[in-house]
Amino acid sequence: MRGLTEEAAGVAIGAAARVLHLPTVRASADELAAAAVRDRVTHRAYLAELLSAEVDDREARRRERLIAEARFPRVKRLAEFDLGATPSIGPAVLGTLAQGAWIAAGEPVVLLGDSGTGKTHLLIGLGMAACERGLRVRYATAAALVNELVEAEDERGLSKVVGRYGRLDLLCLDELGYLHLDRRGAELLFQVLTERDERASIAVASNAPFSEWGQTFTDPRLAAAVVDRLTFRAHILETGTASYRLRTSQGKRKEGPPAA
Helix, strand or coil, X not given: CCCCCHHHHHXXXXXXXXXXXXXXXXXXXXXHHHHHHHHCCCHHHXXXXXXXXHHHHHHHHHHHHHHHHHCCCCCCCHHHXXXXXXXXXXXXXXXXXXXXXXXXXXXXXXXXXXXXXXXXXXXXXXXXHHXXXXXXXXXXXXXXXXXXXXXXXXXXXXXXXXXXXHCCCEEEEEEECCCCCCHHHHHHHHHHHHXXXXXXXXXXXXXXXXHHHHXXXXXXXXXXXXXXXXXXXXXXXXXXXXXXXXXXXXXXXXXXXXXX
């Protein structure tokens, strides 16, 4: 090792980093080495900084991968939610939910409110926060999930799909109550809920109060069982009836077009 030139040492580091799958070490070794010489940093401190950079980048890539795998329709974060438009939900509530203890405990979150009141924003925000904590999340609308389950059953792969949804740390189910489900679809969705019951968390957004869920599931007993599973130890947040999107659009119209 004493006979290695600086150039040869750089080549050796790059080759070893490729074998060990350390892309950040390969990319940052020269720059950090130059900084270490300039700042008179010890060899051990240089190595610690280089490995820390690899760990940080690896965690960032993992978070990005988890967010991509969650299939959110758009990026929404809890910090961007307009609490002033929904006074019934305080910052302390969102702060507590963002920490994710409810996910570790297998507790549900239910978001209830009319269209345009921020349910989907909160649902995605909770899912994004979970991804950033290194958890496996999947977002789906109720209709899309039911369609996926129906196709899986037709292709004799239902147990595999239900098992995959059961292994998620968090399932974010949106638009429950927007469409009526036939008996087959409702029973398939119930299988996923049962697979996760009291073991893994689910966050649900619905525009219908619990008393109207019977219209979605058609079978009153099935509706009652779904409500029972989703409300036991649940965090229930009501976003109200005043549409934030509508108020924003009206405000923009009142302001008029921008000056030329």
